[in-house]
Amino acid sequence: MGHRNHHQDQNHHQAADNLVNLFTKAKHDLLVVQYRLEKEFQQIYPDNANPMKLVSRIKKIQEELSSLTEQCRELLSAKQDLIDKARTTLVGNRNLLQRMQASMGIPLNSDSDDPAFTNFNQIIDEWTVQVRSRIGDEKESESEDINKLLFSAIVQGN
Numbered sequence: 001m002g003h004r005n006h007h008q009d010q011n012h013h014q015a016a017d018n019l020v021n022l023f024t025k026a027k028h029d030l031l032v033v034q035y036r037l038e039k040e041f042q043q044i045y046p047d048n049a050n051p052m053k054l055v056s057r058i059k060k061i062q063e064e065l066s067s068l069t070e071q072c073r074e075l076l077s078a079k080q081d082l083i084d085k086a087r088t089t090l091v092g093n094r095n096l097l098q099r100m101q102a103s104m105g106i107p108l109n110s111d112s113d114d115p116a117f118t119n120f121n122q123i124i125d126e127w128t129v130q131v132r133s134r135i136g137d138e139k140e141s142e143s144e145d146i147n148k149l150l151f152s153a154i155v156q157g158n
Helices: 002-044 050-101 115-135 146-157
Strands: none
Touching: 002 050, 050 115
């Protein structure tokens, strides 16, 4: 019986060795095929149309896409923060200037008579439309917080 177990172990080892040899040969064969394809593609296709190089470029772009997407989200958030701070500062300064003008008896300009203020509001309105279009919200609601819209657009983009 001991002889039988030794014989079975030898068969198992032989089978494993055969399998390893088969995989080694398959790997070698695949490397040969890859080498031949690369050589054939280099001869047939110009450098910028080589299918293997194109696939490699596509994979690289796919890897970089998630990083670029995150950077875009950070830029959108920073842009919104800048708009919020600019709005707070400019509107506050404009209100302070109007109060000072009123206390000195200087007639106040209407919003439409102030080209800088009108231009600023136009830029904010355009930004709001862009954010709304990202989330498919076309309704105009003055009370709606642009930060909520931006957050909604970012979350929906995930």
